[in-house]
Amino acid sequence: MLAAQQNLRCNASGRVSSSRNARRVLLVAATAAPAQAAHAANGAPVSSYTGKPARVATVKRKTKETEVEVTINLDGTGVCVAETPVGFLNHMLDQISSHGLFDLTVKATGDTWIDDHHTVEDIALALGGAMSQALGDRKGIHRFGEFSAPLDEALTHVVLDLSGRPHLSCDLNIPAQRIGTFDTELVEHFFMSFSNTSGTTLHIRQLAGKNSHHIVEATFKAFARALRKACEYDERRAGQIASSKGVLTQK
Template sequence: MTELTPRRAEIKRHTAETKIEASLLLDGDGTSEISTCLPFLDHMLAQTTRHGHLKLQLSAQGDLHIDAHHTVEDCGIVFGEALLQALGNKAGIARFGYAYAPLDESLARVVVDFSGRSSLTYQVTLAQTVVGGMEADLLREFFQALSNNAKLTLHVDLLRGINAHHQAESVFKAFGLALRMAVMRIGNELPSTKGVL
């Protein structure tokens, strides 16, 4: 039996606004070392890593003296680029993934398609405009940047919930579970009737 090549990526993004470096292993053990200077974002990314069975190292420094926007968006860019790089030509992957994840009273659904086309449908309204010291609408910016750079069709729906932390965490857990399904190796063929993704 031939050993499968590890699917990994190394990404560096240095701009006038942020300095971000990431290492991603798709077939990981759910462990992470994340430091974005935004503890709530660190916590959310750790949820995705754990439930996606990824291995993620990500460090970010940004212009937080202005606000968190550039840091959150650029973390989405880097995570998206890492997913795309690690997937390579996408031959043999399941391509589609979907998951529901509850956290107490909250329930989220995420559906992904590594279609080669960037598209985000985001139906999430958190119970608070600020959660974990971060503006809640920045979570959409994260997923938009990730979708754009991973060339990923992504549907994110928060179905119910009362507590904003629970709501956000259920979204990131569902995203991890959906990713795990979509990147699973199930064969050798490219999962497209077009012959390209």
């Protein structure tokens, strides 16, 4: 039981995470299993939370620089397993999972002896691709999402549109060049890469903040909550696409 609990924790180093995270993981461990217990008549899994086909996708990406595998369940409970060589990014992936209520598994290796750029970029590309695949034709979703997230003195506002049109407008003023060993220039590049493969129009605005860690974490939390809203079903749509042109995909 203890091993199972530890496997659910988003902790790339394998060490036991903080007591607060442990309590959260214990809670989701008890509730995550029933999420896809039901099946449709054709055998396809059905989410017990939405009563609709489970929105789950896996994307694998392999180059001479990196090898990445991302699996996402849009109708999850916030369970995150991040096994990448970039510790700070693992922490941010946990924010996306926890606050977006996505079940997220990310496994990656990369040429981090050069720097973290290729690894962070390819993880974001794979995550965006998995998100797009899981959304399918995007019928019935809200499409738009926005959220303002504070973290102490930092405050960031994120607005996004699952329009099928990639665009990033990012206005962050991160004082430090590095948070630990993490290059803060990669924050904007992460969101650009995600936008390109997910077909998301994404606007990020920093409203306040002095501490670099707080600014970046507030940004990922706001992004997660905005994405959660955009992905959720709008019952008034009755399964219709939230577009006057009738399509929300890039093709």
